[in-house]
Every structure is written in C-alpha cells, then in structure tokens.
Amino acid sequence: MVDWKWSLLMAKRDLRKTGGRLVLFVSAIVTGIAALVAVTSFGDNLSKDIDEQAKELLGADLSLRKNQPIEFPDIEDRAAKRALEVNFASMVYFPAVGESRLTQVRALEGDFPFYGQLETLPVAGDRDFRKGGRRALVEKTLLAQFGVGVGDTIKVGNVSLEIVGSLQKVPGQNGITATVAPAVYIPMDQLEASGLVQYGSRVNYVHYFQFAEEFDLEALIAEKEETWEEDKVRLETVQSQKESTGRSFQNLSNFLVLVAFIAVLLGCVGVGSAINVFVKEKLPSVAVLRCLGVRAKEIVFVYLVQIFIMGFIGSLLGAAAGAFLQFLLPLVFSDFLPVEVTVQISWRAVAMGTLTGVLISVLFALIPLLKVRKVSPMMTLRPDEATAGFGKDPLRWMVLVAILLFIFGFSYYLLGEWDQMFWFTGFVLFSFGSLWLLAVGIMKAIRTFLPISLNYPVRQALSNLYRPNNQTVSLLATIGLGTAMIGTLFFIQDQLLDEVRFADKEDQPNMLFFDIQTHQVNSMKAVLVAEGLPILQHVPIVTMGVAEVNGLTKQDNEELAEEDQRSSSMYNREFRVTYRDTLIATEELAAGKLLPFGESDSIFVSMEEGYAERNNISLGDEVVFNVQGRPLTTYVGSFRKVNFRRVSTNFLVVFPDKVLENAPKFHVLITRTDNDQESASLQNLIVRQFPNVLSSESEHDRGNP
Secondary structure (H helix, E strand, O other): OOOHHHHHHHHHHHHHHHHHHHHHHHHHHHHHHHHHHHHHHHHHHHHHHHHHOHHHHHOOOEEEEEOOOOOOHHHHHHOOEEEEEEEEEEEEEEOOOOEEEEEEEEEEEOOOOOOOOOEEEOOHHHHHHOOOOOEEEEEHHHHHHHOOOOOOEEEEOOEEEEEEEEEEEOOOOOHHHHHHOOEEEEEHHHHHHHOOOOOOOOOEEEEEEEOOOOOOHHHHHHHHHHHHHHOOOEEEEHHHHHHHHHHHHHHHHHHHHHHHHHHHHHHHHHHHHHHHHHHHHHHHHHHHHHHOOOOHHHHHHHHHHHHHHHHHHHHHHHHHHHHHHOOOHHHHOHHHOOOOOOOOOOHHHHHHHHHHHHHHHHHHHHHHHHHHHHOOHHHHOOHHHOOOOHHHOHHHHHHHHHHHHHHHHHHHHHHOOHHHHHHHHHHHHHHHHHHHHHHHHHHHHHHHHOOOOOOHHHHHHHHOOOOOOOOHHHHHHHHHHHHHHHHHHHHHHHHHHHHOOOOOOOOOOOEEEEEEOHHHHHHHHHHHHHOOOOOOEEEEEEEEEEEEEOOEOHHHHHOOOHHHOOOHHHHHOOEEEEEOOOOOOOEEEEEEOOOOOOOOOOOEEEEEHHHHHHOOOOOOOEEEEEEOOEEEEEEEEEEEEEOOOOOOOOOOEEEOOOOOOOOOOEEEEEEOOOOHHHHHHHHHHHHHHOOOOEEEEOOOOOOOO
16 A cells, blocks of 8 residues: 555655756646647637627528529518628729729628628718618728728729728628628619629529528428429528538637647657656665665655646646637637637636646656656666666556557547547657657667767767767657648648649730620620730630439439439539530540530530549430520530649530530630739720629739739
8 A cells, every 4th residue: 555645745845855857847738738728718719609699690590592583482471571682703993093803792682681780981881871872882901902992982884883881891701701802782773783794694692581589490491492402592591601610610720729739749748758857867766765665656656746736737827828828819810700709718628728738747757757666776786777677567558558548539539530530640650650760760870870080079969869868759759740740831831822823834824804795705805906915715604504414313313322322512513614626725635535516416525534533423424414494415425634723714514516606605715914014904994894794813923813
C-alpha cells in the first residue's frame, strides 16, 4: 500500500524547492490549451447563434425557387405574408464616374425579409425603397469601390434609378458574398422597364412565404414535395438553411480545432521533454530515498502529484487565455460569417480544455517518470544502474497504448467520422514516426561519421546532439511537425489561388461576354472588331435537362440498388450545352470519337470524363434530353478531359454541330484586352449599348480573378 499522507507531504515540500524547474512544462501546456479552448468556444458560440438566428438567415419560413416564372396560388392562400424576388446577374452603370460592374440585381416585391431586415444607411433608405418608383438600394462595397453615394444615380439596363440607401447587411449574406457578387435591389415595378429580362435570359424566381406560428409547415412540405421535385422547384426552410449553414461552418470549426489539437500535441512533446529533464535531475535523490527504504511506487506518486498540480495550473492558465482569445476570432472571420456571433465563455470548452490539459500532462509525463521505478539504491555508487531494463518495462508500452487511444478518441470526438479520424491520426503518427526516425538517424550518423578534423566549437555542438540529456528527438519532432502544419496551410492557400489563376499567359483570353441574344451577336462582333479586339471564341449555349438514361426516368433510377444508381443531381440539374464538331484548347479526347451529325442516323454527344464516371455513364449509353419541353434522344459517343481552370467555355456535354441550331439559346463571346484601362472602357461601351449583356474579366498581369 502507498503511504498517501507521506507522499502528499513530500510532493508539497519538493514542489516549493523545484517548482520553478517545471515552468517549461507549464508553458508547453498553456499555448496548446489556449488555442483549443479559443476555437472550441468560437465553434460553440457560432453553432448557438446559427440556431438562434436561423430565421434571419433565410428571412422567411419557406422559399421556393425556380428559373422560370411559376405561381403557387394554393400556398399563397395559406400564407400570412408573401414576397417575390427576381434575381439575375447583370452589368450596372454609374453615370457619375462612367464605370460599370457585374452585380446581382434583385427585383423585390413585398415585405421581404419577414425576419430581420435590410439594414441601410440612412435608416430611412429601406422605407423609401419600399415606396417603389425609380429607387435602388446598393451594396456598400459597390458604392465604396466607385466613390458614389446616396443620392447619386445608377443605371440598371434601360432605367436610371436614384440610390436611396447603402446596403449594410442582407439576411444570410456575408462580407465575402457582398464583395464577389454585390447586390443591387430594385423595385419590381422597374423590372420590365429595365429590359434585362428577355427570352433566354438566366433568371431566378424566388417566392418567400411567412406562415402563422401554429401552421404545420412540415405537413405542407410532405404534401407538395414530390410535385415540386418534378417541377424542379428548389425549396428551403428555416431548418434546411440552418443545417446547410451549420455544416458549412462546422467544417471551418473542425479545421481550426484540428490545428489547435496539433498545437496541443506539439505541447505534449514539450511536456515529455521537460519531465524527462526533470526526472533525470531527480534520479540521485530517488536513489537516496531508495536507500532509506522508500518504495518506488511511493516516489512515483510524489512526482506524479507535482505533475498533476502543475498540469492543472497550466491547463487553467491556458483555458483562461483561450477564453480571452476567442473574443478576437469573430473579428478575424467577420467577413465569412452570415450571423452576428455573440462571444461568451463556453464552459463546456473550458472544462474540455482543462481536462485535456491534465490528461496529457499525466500521460506524456508518465513515460519518463516510469524510469523512477527502475532506480535502485546502487545508483548512489553506480549511476549506470539508473535506467537498466527500462526499455523492456511493460508499463511503458501500456502508457504508449493509452496515448494512442487518447489521440484516436480525441480525434473522433472532434471529427465525428471514423474515416476522417483514421486519416488524421494516421498523419500525426506517420509524421511523429518519420521525424523520430530522422532524429535517431541523424544522431547515429553524427556519432559514426563525425570528422575529428572539425574545429572544437563545431565538433562539440554536433556531439551534443547525441550525448546524454540531449533534446534532439523532441526538438526535431516539434519543429518538424510545426513546419509541416504551416507548410500545409501555405500549400492549401497556393492550391486555392492556383484554382483561380487563369490569366497568366499573354495569349490567354481574359474577358468573356455572355447572355448575348441571337439578334445581338453580329452587332456585338462589330463593336469588338471596331475596337481592334480579337474574337477568340463564339459559343452558342442551349439550356436543357435530362429526362431518361438508358430508358430509366428519375423515379426508375431511385428504385435501383444504390450501387447501380446515378446521382439524382443528373436528373435535377440544368445543363448548358453547346454544339461543335471539334475540340478546343482546354479539351482532350479521352475515349471514343466525335461523330458529326449526318454520319449516322443517331445523335452522338461527348461527355466530360469525370462527370460520366461519377454518374455511371458508359460509351453507347442512351440519354434523352429535355430541350425546353421537347425530348431529344442521344447516345454517348465520346469522353473528354476538360481543364476547367482556364478561361474558356467548358461544358459537361457537347452536341454535334447543326443539331441545336434552331433551339432557343444565348451566346458567349471571348476576347482579350491588353490592360485594365482598355478592359474598363470596353465594359462601359458594351453596357451602354447592350445593357443585358454580362461580362467577366480577370486581372491583368497577376493571374488573379
């Protein structure tokens, strides 16, 4: 039996003398626990605020969206309030500065949002806008970009509107969305006058509904969902909006927590290193105690109590630092968040951080601390007896297994998915194992091959890497894993930037005009030629959907076994296709061949290889397309590899030439300008002559969009 009273008294006395030596041990815990508590608290607060502000995210109880005009009279009869939004991308023009910009135009009718509000400056801007007439609300980022303000004029299509308010916040929209696709709200009574909605225009019609509190919305959805699905009406409720938003930001939270957990693991290495040095300094004292008849387990308990106390203090300090640090995170991520995050202490996060800190203190301290059990009284005379047989100590391996179980368990707690947990822990173990082998190899190589001819300072410095009490393994593991984490973050950043880097070659197109109507094509080409610009591509685009694949409708597909099913998105999505008999620079034929129309009685289309593979499509499969109400039977004749990262009109499906010439369509023209000034001048010219035509460009000489 352990004499607990004696052990606690010894721990107290020894801690007063040697507690200062455990400062490194405490500091190793503080940083990791602070990061863990901060990001966990931030995640908890974000989840809570998404739940509480879910209605403000959608702005209504139900939204129904379709890309064609549609009415819901039976829903309107049951709703307390309704509103309609018609939104589409369009160029707008600021006459005061002579500049134009691609925006998201939203024509609004009704009192949307029903929950929350369109926050404007001045506050009266929203009220003035609701009166209708030639008034507009414009995103604040857009006003700042062009140096215009309330009272100035904006031209949307053929109509000039007075800016009556600067939009500060829109339900469900964050700062990044506002920057990439700034919104311009116009009254519904000005939509027809703008001339922007024409046959073939890409427009979304969104119906918003608010119901009485006692209304059974779930029953309504169950009643209508199948019909809406057949009509390709997309629905959103408060619950679905909350879940989708929660999933999106849960990924961010999980990523931050994993980064913090890696910081904790790096702290664990520091814990083990600090305790290893501490224990080695205590070995002579332990030998003396063994001579006095004190049992090994009592001595282990003495130092274990000290480690527990210091670990608890370090965990509390880290939790306190993390609770303070979380106040900064909403400021860092404010542009990404669609809700206002209320920062408050998450006691769950504090408790988890404190418990984690104490647990890792004990677990990672036990490995060096177990050496104390092998110290014999003979060490007072023979120092080499100190750690004899430690490598074969079964308790050591039990502790190592406990550490592995902790890493696995904590990873699963954070991620909640077995496959992700195995990937993450596998990466951690592989990294630590590789760095340990590297450190051992370096020490062995230096011991074996260190040249005697080196000068004294260099030789001594290298020799210290393998001499007793060296910290080579712990330092290399800590620095290596930290560098790997930072390097991974930079690698991800470069990958994301590379995904949008598409104007880095002089001969590559950098300006694209789309939504050009058929009667406007020749006039548009004439403008580009008059400006001395090349027409690099002219592409007609037809909108259609998939009705059947190999004779199977969407309903038939859902009845198949899961491994035989195609993704339901193939039946639900709206395809935009073109027609031609040749490949372009961003394409490469992967299988089959392009078959021009007329060489066979059938129509053979070309499909993007990856998309076909994801949907179990093979060469020769029959696909019936619904071309705006008319069925068109085709067969898959080839697969293409497509580089979607380059500025070009890339398509999942390409028809042979002459098949879709009479189908309703819009056109795309691609050109290249030499500099930003020429690009801006061209956009302003086009938006004045063709207000419905949209343009997209990339920054010159930098390769960023």
